[in-house]
């Protein structure tokens with residue numbers, strides 16, 4: 001049996017940068033170091049960070065001093081302001097591509113557009129963009145949600161960086177039918193688009209796919225969805241010990257992909273386990 005892994009598997013630029021910044025800050029810390037929510041959507045890597053003394057807190061009331069590392073998804077400006085008012089030191093690990101979406105949303109708002117974010121309402125990145133988009137902003141996860149809304153005729157559109165191009169295009173096409181003026185920023189991150197394309201290409205030629213990543217990772221789940229959409233047997237695993245040997249029985253080729261927040265060391269353990277079952 002052949003095992004093929006996509007070249008792009010593993011940390012994207014933004015996640016790598018955030019993780020390195022967190023380890024570096026913790027190593028030089030003079031007080032508590034923490035993130036508001038998990039730094040990245042991968043429980044095993046977050047555990048490693050906790051071992052290096054990067055705590056995860058759920059609200060700012062839990063701390064009185066120390067260093068807050070802003071996650072790659074960014075933070076809502078109100079929360080950032082509160083952290084500064086509390087006197088916390090800030091290490092900003094917001095991915096530059098997420099910052100660009102925040103800027104684009106703010107500019108659209110200044111230009112008088114009603115801002116539409118195509119993304120998942122509860123995702124921290126969408127929450128961070130919301131702060132730049134005004135009170136009449138709309139978050140759309142699916143084109144079916146459009147008919148429930150009364151929208152302005154002047155729409156400015158941005159996307160959560162990990163959206164699928166297909167979903168983005170479908171929603172934009174629908175909105176274009178009802179708006180008289182529309183300005184679109186395709187802010188889907190290249191790292192996401194490249195992983196999705198490579199995963200789909202591989203899924204088309206193998207017998208089954210194993211996607212490695214956190215179950216709480218939006219981009220990992222999207223890779224799984226893409227593979228299943230073309231009816232490919234697809235298994236999501238967080239760690240190597242979740243792999244069932246039955247999945248690969250009688251298969252000629254297995255494909256492996258991973259989300260942008262999946263560390264190399266987990267992918268490598270998954271590959272070793274698959275080879276051991278071979």
Ligand code: SF4
Nearest residue numbers: 012014095097161189
């Ligand atoms: S997926 Fe793109 S936008 Fe998101 S953290 Fe990675 S590089 Fe940044």
